[in-house]
Ligand SMILES: Nc1ncnc2c1ncn2[C@@H]1O[C@H](COP(=O)(O)OP(=O)(O)O)[C@@H](O)[C@H]1O
């Protein structure tokens with residue numbers, strides 16, 4: 001039976017600064033079921049990060065509510081772990097110390113935290129690199145370290161804010177497969193922000209298209225592409241049909257929000 005883990009109800013966020021008011025997200029409602037991957041796609045600046053930051057509890061909605069297991073999220077939520085595009089690793093710490101940093105803050109004994117960290121390092125395919133420093137690793141490997149560092153905190157929910165956007169195309173595809181593998185093995189719930197439609201179709205169980213700012217839910221798709229989602233799925237008719245549908249929706253928003261001068 002499916003269980004709703006996270007529910008956003010009529011969430012609106014307006015930023016007020018000296019420059020004025022910016023309504024980033026408007027009347028945004030989605031349900032996220034436990035153990036599922038929800039991908040949110042939308043044009044740059046439509047409010048994707050703002051929404052994710054509210055789920056993490058970093059900022060609060062202006063109105064509406066986001067709840068986890070039925071309880072409103074009112075401060076930084078330890079059951080959610082955030083993965084950003086920038087890896088934000090400590091350059092002076094080894095991979096092992098980076099990954100076990102969260103448990104160290106919680107006072108977990110060294111032997112125990114190292115043992116657990118090694119498991120997560122293995123899960124992301126980095127065994128053998130425990131004693132390396134971030135500067136000695138490629139971008140893809142650093143993002144793996146960042147992922148295992150978040151996993152070491154044992155969150156129920158992974159919040160991913162375009163984590164693979166800076167990676168080259170090949171590495172990005174490998175990371176997508178790794179993430180699917182981890183999700184399948186660990187049963188984590190994932191909200192994944194991207195502006196790549198291909199990435200959203202590969203990863204998601206549910207795909208949410210956001211409108212241009214203020215970000216609203218424009219469409220929700222149940223992604224019925226079969227699992228396991230190997231890369232070849234991208235060549236199937238079903239994938240291309242879904243891609244065209246989503247692309248058309250996103251394109252409407254991009255064109256609608258453009259204020260380019262007309263060149264005659
Ligand atoms: N702290 C803030 N103060 C004022 N405006 C903000 C703040 N954070 C985001 N915004 C504005 O909200 C809108 C949505 O931003 P964001 O959520 O980062 O978009 P996305 O992640 O979809 O690219 C943008 O216009 C941005 O300038």
Ligand SMILES: [Mg+2]
Pocket residue numbers: 048049050161
């Ligand atoms: Mg963003």
